[in-house]
Amino acid sequence: MVEFLKSKERKWTNSILIIVTVAIVIYIAYIKGWISLGLTRTVVLAESKELIALQSNEKSYIGINNKQVIHITRDGIKAYNLDGDEIWQDTLSADNFVVMQKEPYIAVGSKQGKVVQIFNEKGKQAEVISNYPIVYFSINEAGGLVTIANNDTSYVVTAYDERGQILCDRTTYTKQDGYPVVAELSPDNSKLMLSYVSVDEPQVISRVYAMDVNDRDNKSRDNLEYGREQKNNLVYEIEFINENTWVAIGDKLVVWYDKAGNEIGSQSKLSLVSVPYLYQMSKHGTGYLPMILSEKPTQNLVHRQDELTYFNDKGEKVFSVNLEGGAEYVYADSNGVTVQVENRFTGYNKLGNLFFEYTASTDVSKVIYIPSIQRGIAVNKESVFLLIPEKGKSTNG
Numbered sequence: 001m002v003e004f005l006k007s008k009e010r011k012w013t014n015s016i017l018i019i020v021t022v023a024i025v026i027y028i029a030y031i032k033g034w035i036s037l038g039l040t041r042t043v044v045l046a047e048s049k050e051l052i053a054l055q056s057n058e059k060s061y062i063g064i065n066n067k068q069v070i071h072i073t074r075d076g077i078k079a080y081n082l083d084g085d086e087i088w089q090d091t092l093s094a095d096n097f098v099v100m101q102k103e104p105y106i107a108v109g110s111k112q113g114k115v116v117q118i119f120n121e122k123g124k125q126a127e128v129i130s131n132y133p134i135v136y137f138s139i140n141e142a143g144g145l146v147t148i149a150n151n152d153t154s155y156v157v158t159a160y161d162e163r164g165q166i167l168c169d170r171t172t173y174t175k176q177d178g179y180p181v182v183a184e185l186s187p188d189n190s191k192l193m194l195s196y197v198s199v200d201e202p203q204v205i206s207r208v209y210a211m212d213v214n215d216r217d218n219k220s221r222d223n224l225e226y227g228r229e230q231k232n233n234l235v236y237e238i239e240f241i242n243e244n245t246w247v248a249i250g251d252k253l254v255v256w257y258d259k260a261g262n263e264i265g266s267q268s269k270l271s272l273v274s275v276p277y278l279y280q281m282s283k284h285g286t287g288y289l290p291m292i293l294s295e296k297p298t299q300n301l302v303h304r305q306d307e308l309t310y311f312n313d314k315g316e317k318v319f320s321v322n323l324e325g326g327a328e329y330v331y332a333d334s335n336g337v338t339v340q341v342e343n344r345f346t347g348y349n350k351l352g353n354l355f356f357e358y359t360a361s362t363d364v365s366k367v368i369y370i371p372s373i374q375r376g377i378a379v380n381k382e383s384v385f386l387l388i389p390e391k392g393k394s395t396n397g
């Protein structure tokens with residue numbers, strides 16, 4: 001009898017351990033974005049109060065960076081908390097300024113200027129000065145900056161760390177490689193990806209090169225590791241969707257690669273309208289790449305019927321939703337994608353679940369929502385408004 005009770009007790013103990021283990025595995029899979037538990041809460045947002053007053057005749061950039069509201073004009077950059085209190089500020093002198101952001105870093109420069117400044121949630125971190133006019137720059141989540149500068153006879157591509165120190169560079173002559181179109185540092189600053197287009201051949205050819213930034217034994221800073229050629233395809237964007245996967249986005253073909261340059265998957269004939277710029281790479285899971293597709297991508301926005309589609313790290317379609325109109329605004333980060341059709345904004349998380357809705361009462365041009373704190377912003381010509389959940393309007397999906 002005693003042995004029977006001990007055996008029964010062991011079975012109960014084992015059962016409890018199995019249940020706990022399964023629960024832990026499911027929880028980890030859920031927070032990493034591998035599965036959905038049907039627990040998504042759709043929040044209806046409403047305007048709460050004005051955070052920042054804007055000058056309607058002044059060019060400005062409004063963004064969210066690590067729960068701070070960023071306001072940039074030609075004269076300066078300011079950061080506010082979501083109560084509207086100023087946290088820090090810095091001066092700028094940037095006509096026709098350009099802003100690139102990968103949370104928590106922001107890079108600000110001027111079109112054809114020679115200076116790019118790097119900021120994060122603490123303020124200014126570095127300043128990069130080029131000898132030649134900068135025609136393109138990008139920044140990653142580690143604060144790694146890449147610039148493409150034009151010295152009339154060639155292009156100089158340079159990568160910097162978050163302190164503004166040079167990691168690597170190369171000089172490109174157009175007769176050899178074509179024209180550099182885009183450059184991107186991997187999230188860990190170990191690889192510099194460069195896309196060139198050659199127009200002096202019978203068809204457009206894009207050549208994507210990878211430079212090994214970490215190879216300090218090579219005396220040359222121009223340390224090319226591998227190259228990939230795509231014919232009749234203009235590669236105009238490169239996105240890292242996780243630490244080990246990058247995507248070459250072209251006008252006719254989109255190709256997924258690992259960091260070693262091995263092709264993982266591809267998509268063609270997508271009727272692509274746009275690929276939203278990822279303001280922040282996915283923190284958990286395999287990552288995702290959202291796209292706006294349409295049966296008639298060149299049709300007028302008013303008459304277009306777009307769809308939001310997600311692809312995973314293998315180039316496979318995993319989610320699609322009809323937007324019931326043309327997408328006027330798209331914003332993508334690690335939380336998901338926000339799209340605007342007419343005056344209605346909707347947010348879909350990385351799993352494709354609807355997690356917020358907002359119907360604007362004024363001419364709103366931008367909405368950014370942070371689900372972890374249930375706060376967001378709406379931007380029109382005159383103001384930046386705080387968005388909060390409207391009481392009694394949230395539902396469980």
